[in-house]
Amino acid sequence: MEALLYLGCTVPIRNLNYELSSRLIAKALGINFRDNEALGCCGFPLKSMDVMSTMVAAARNLAIAERDGLEVCALCNACAGTLTEVAHTLDHDDELRASVNEKLRTVGLEYKGPIRVRNFMRLLYEEVGLDRIRSAIKRPLEGVKLAPHYGCHYLKPSELNIGFDDPEIPTTLSSLIEATGAEVIHYPSLKDCCGGGVLGISEEVANSLARKKLEEVSASQAHALVLVCPFCNVMYEGQQKKIGKTSGLDLKVPVVYYPQVLGLALGMSSDELGFKLNRVKPSAMLKMVEG
Amino acid sequence: MPRINLNELDPSFKFRVAATRGGEGLQACYACKACTAACPIEKTVKRYDPRKIIRMALLGMTKELLESDFIWLCSSCYSCAEVCPQDVRFTDIIFAIKNLASQEACAPGGLVAQRGLLKDHGRLYEVSDFENEKRIKLGLPPIVEHPEDYNSLL
Ligand code: SF4
């Protein structure tokens, strides 16, 4: 299948390990990612100041996907959530769509809709499926223990994720992890918000939200915390050192992206998968897998 | 704290919120507090309380809300919206309240700066040659900024 790869602002600048590994595993599993250099910010950062600006920015990207005749696959939970929500809103409100299109016309675009948007995990789960992933595994991650983190916008608002996962008891990422042969570590703060949404306003509040999960995963047997969102990564990887320092904890939790994990199981090397860019090396895990 | 005279509040504020995109559910709230119980921010910052913010909006405490620093603390996790028995959608309500505050020039500097970045670059981070050289070296396509579009759309 084909999809327009929507990178957003953060991934292609700050999380090249996520982008590299996503492109590699997509190719290996028969997902043809197409690029379009016209794409820009999804508009989420504008939502607090002006929801209409978010709509217009998101609609610009949706209109580009429509022109390409492709559905959208986003790597970031916040981008996927925003684009999904705006597509959904515009598809159900003719008047609003008309006024957004009036603006888009000034840049030569139009959104007719509907355009489907999915995050990469949902695409993997629904288009490739667990069975095909299992049968593609060349190097099962036996003995590797991983703690999943879904992220809020992966699951909520649930009305936008109908038929996918349950925000109360999420399972998709855990089964994707298990499909690699690794063991899923269960921990109490699984559904905690990372705090990334408030980092720009109060670092102290944001860090206090991220702390519990880091503490619990650090105390568990997990070899790494597995993410699917660059926003969550800013908190759990980027802020980890600071959180450890201010709370007097010795935190060295390796933070990895799911496509990196799956890539290892598909037989790709840690080098190709960008593990050099992970701040806390998942050395124990890589040793078990690559020797 | 001095006692607030309820008669001097702004009864029209609730209509302003309800007429703002996202604020439509405000008057359906029956104050059960499920949202507050589900809110991760409230657990660390007690003065951020979704149900209380709704009460303040319904009572018409316009200034106390729009000029406050706490309305900006929502992490947009949607936990409150998920548990609400009245489909009030507090996450959208707080966005609406922040939008109204922004119209009155109350937005924090960081957000105003982000808006500037998006207008000037079409992205949250400026993409330098250094970044693109790194990408090309790794076999990734370069990133192109589209300030023309974003500048005319925003
Ligand atoms: S959960 Fe809904 S009804 Fe209950 S207090 Fe919050 S907004 Fe009001």
Ligand code: SF4
């Ligand atoms: S969306 Fe905002 S108000 Fe609602 S629970 Fe999350 S942090 Fe609290």
